Amino acid sequence: MNRLTYNTLLTALALSVVVPMARAAEPANPDPYANETPAQRDVRMQWWREARFGMFIHWGVYAVPAGVYKDKKGGAEWIMAIQKIPKAEYQGLAKQFNPVKYDPDAWVRLAKEAGMKYIVITSKHHDGFALFDSKASDWNVVKASPCGKDLLKPLAEACRKHGIKLGFYYSQAQDWCNKTGNHVDDYLRDVAVPQVRELLSNYGDDTPAIFWWDTPYDMTPQRVAPLLDLLKLKPGILHNNRLVRPEVGGDFSTPERKIPATGLGDRDWETCMTMNSNWGYVSYDNQWKSGENLIRNLIDIASKGGNYLLNIGPTAEGEFPQPCIDRLQQVGKWMKVNGEAIYGTRANPFEKLPFDGRCTRKPFDAAQGKPGKLFLHVYRRPANGKITLPLSNTITKAYLLATPDAALTVADKTITLPDSLPDPIATVAAVEIAGEPVVAIETTPAKGEE
Ligand code: H79
Secondary structure, eight states: OOHHHHHHHHHHHIIIIIHHHHHHHSOOOSOTTTTOOHHHHHHHHHHHHHHOEEEEEOOSGGGTTTTEETTEEOOSTTHHHHTTOOHHHHHHGGGGOOOTTOOHHHHHHHHHHHTOOEEEEEEEOTTOOBSSOOSSOSOBHHHHSTTOSOSHHHHHHHHHHHTOEEEEEEEOSOOTTTOOTTOHHHHIIIIIHHHHHHHHHSSOTTOOSEEEEEOOTTOOHHHHHHHHHHGGGSTTOEEBSOSSSSTTOSSBBOOBSOOOEEEETTSOBEEEEOSSSOSSOOTTOOOOOOHHHHHHHHHHHHHTTOEEEEEEOOOTTSOOOHHHHHHHHHHHHHHHHHGGGTTTOBOOOOSSOSSEEEEEEEOOBTTTTBOEEEEEEEEEOOTTOEEEOOOSSOEEEEEETTEEEEEOEEETTEEEOOSSOSOSSOEEEEEEEOSSSOOOSSOOOOOOOO
């Protein structure tokens, strides 16, 4: 027996005897990605980092009261808790949850038209009402509402058809109807774990692409272990940081209603935000953010290296409010021209920008022979129309994404913009750079808060 074979044998012995014994003593790590290498992680995160823009959908029985209970205003998806609606009464509202106008194909087309690449929908919010067929609780759309069918299945099909990824939001701990008293462990065993298994098993190989946990109240490492372990049913799935505290686990952080001032360094993140003031549909909430605000939020977030998950609260009948549709279309019009400056981009490399706006970039792509690019999202034209970049690279070419065939004048590091900019919200100048990746001048690694 030569030495190599002998060593191989020893290794095999060690693996067959020592490792299983060690495993038996200590249960396998439930985290499906505990042993993932950074390179494997990059592959898994790639579509999500490329996407940059997604749609959040908050839909459930709370769309019936739509923010009003006994003539009193207050609460959207939280209305049951905020207005202390008795459980039986709240559950009775499901009789009016009849989304006869639900057209998942139209929803997905609107998301796609806006330039969004993925959708995350509330499969079950804190009220415990499941938008899907569930054997674990009758408090679901099939059993408790006149709708009588699983609402996630046709959405999954529409997403598949249009090439949009679908993720499921699931409130794993607060469940105002299924959980009685403080019986967290009973609830997790009897409802949450079986439902998460259903959600991970019944919607096709590609769905869900994301599991979006929410509110890690009462969650301990021991309690979340079976939930984490279930994620192994969907190899490659992404999940957020809200399963258990401290919220540093999962694949990405989730600043809610805010944009971290300087991004979150190397940590992937996604800002979720409402389009008006509430997540769930509220009949009287007219605080719609302007199209300009939404477009600039998307730019701002991309320039800091994050994703934008922008929310819609459909009505109980299953329609998007018209102001949402108008804004999605407006964002889509901008994205059609300027999407290249958002998708797959990296954070702004400059410490200070010499103009009013934001910057994203694409690195030099040696494999494809594509130059490094900076995208200058110009909010306001400088008085003299000139932007001088503090760069060490040579600028080889510059043009507006709106008019790619018209080269801008470049003199050394100075670009001259046209006399008037085509888009008052943000006109994007693409700046191509010679050679190696864009050299960041005096960048400070962003460490931002969460
Ligand atoms: O689904 C959306 C929110 O319902 C959920 N996360 C996003 C995506 C969320 N759950 N809890 N929280 C956010 C934070 C808690 C907020 C509260 Fe309140 C402050 C609960 C009670 C006081 C906001 C204000 C909700 C009710 C009143």
